[in-house]
Amino acid sequence: MQTLLKVSLFLALVTSGASLECETCFSNGTTCAGDKKTCLGTEETCIVILTESTVDGPSVTKIEKRCSTISQCSMPPFYFTLGAGRRVRQSWVCCIDDCDKVVPVLIPVQTRSNGVMCPACHEWKESCKTEMANCTGMETSCFKITSHVDTNGTHVDRTMMGCTTKYTCAAIEGEATNFRPMSSEAIQVAECTHSMGSRSSGLLLPIFSGLLLLKIIS
Numbered sequence: 001m002q003t004l005l006k007v008s009l010f011l012a013l014v015t016s017g018a019s020l021e022c023e024t025c026f027s028n029g030t031t032c033a034g035d036k037k038t039c040l041g042t043e044e045t046c047i048v049i050l051t052e053s054t055v056d057g058p059s060v061t062k063i064e065k066r067c068s069t070i071s072q073c074s075m076p077p078f079y080f081t082l083g084a085g086r087r088v089r090q091s092w093v094c095c096i097d098d099c100d101k102v103v104p105v106l107i108p109v110q111t112r113s114n115g116v117m118c119p120a121c122h123e124w125k126e127s128c129k130t131e132m133a134n135c136t137g138m139e140t141s142c143f144k145i146t147s148h149v150d151t152n153g154t155h156v157d158r159t160m161m162g163c164t165t166k167y168t169c170a171a172i173e174g175e176a177t178n179f180r181p182m183s184s185e186a187i188q189v190a191e192c193t194h195s196m197g198s199r200s201s202g203l204l205l206p207i208f209s210g211l212l213l214l215k216i217i218s
């Protein structure tokens with residue numbers, strides 16, 4: 001009897017130690033509250049993700065809290081633009097016990113054109129008509145994302161093309177990616193092309209980003 005009690009106590013301890021629980025919520029604004037959910041075995045941390053988007057009109061800020069794999073914690077923030085002032089910034093902070101106090105900081109809006117241009121567009125369709133956009137700041141890559149959202153049994157596609165940073169591209173092209181710029185949407189195609197599509201631009205880009213870095217540092 002005593003042994004049995006010890007064994008079950010031991011099991012209870014092991015189980016509680018092994019399964020992480022994270023508050024899970026998604027909302028407009030910069031705060032949200034929700035129930036704690038048990039994370040999957042592959043998810044070692046909680047995460048708080050802040051997204052600001054001007055893609056659908058005036059600036060909208062959204063917050064999400066959930067479980068995450070540890071690999072997202074050290075990734076640089078996401079930043080991309082779709083031309084015509086449309087922009088998405090996303091930052092996150094990993095946390096375990098102190099998630100209530102955590103507020104991710106968005107990287108500053110970049111306004112200075114850097115000479116790179118990308119075909120850019122945004123439409124609630126499977127494809128969209130592009131116009132060349134001037135990339136800004138650290139944006140040295142072009143990207144395309146098609147996604148869809150299912151609300152109330154209605155399937156809506158979205159296509160976004162534009163400029164982004166090489167870090168965001170790495171996440172877009174990454175295999176086990178956490179790339180979910182619009183949390184509620186399922187990504188169908190996400191790809192990066194290097195600007196203008198000419199062969200030489202691929203060679204020029206690294207030099208160009210070196211210059212950019214120098215500009216930013218000085």
Ligand SMILES: *[C@@H]1O[C@H](CO)[C@@H](O)[C@H](O)[C@H]1NC(C)=O
Pocket residue numbers: 028060
């Ligand atoms: C979030 O904010 C946007 C813009 O202010 C508004 O249109 C939308 O209805 C809000 N959504 C919710 C769920 O409150």
Ligand SMILES: *[C@@H]1O[C@H](CO)[C@@H](O)[C@H](O)[C@H]1NC(C)=O
Pocket residue numbers: 113132133134
């Ligand atoms: C891009 O930059 C060039 C040079 O500064 C400017 O002439 C052009 O109007 C800009 N294009 C857009 C779409 O802003």
Ligand SMILES: *[C@@H]1O[C@H](CO)[C@@H](O)[C@H](O)[C@H]1NC(C)=O
Pocket residue numbers: 151152
């Ligand atoms: C979903 O459909 C119901 C019934 O038609 C409607 O009342 C509700 O507002 C809809 N929800 C959304 C998010 O569109």
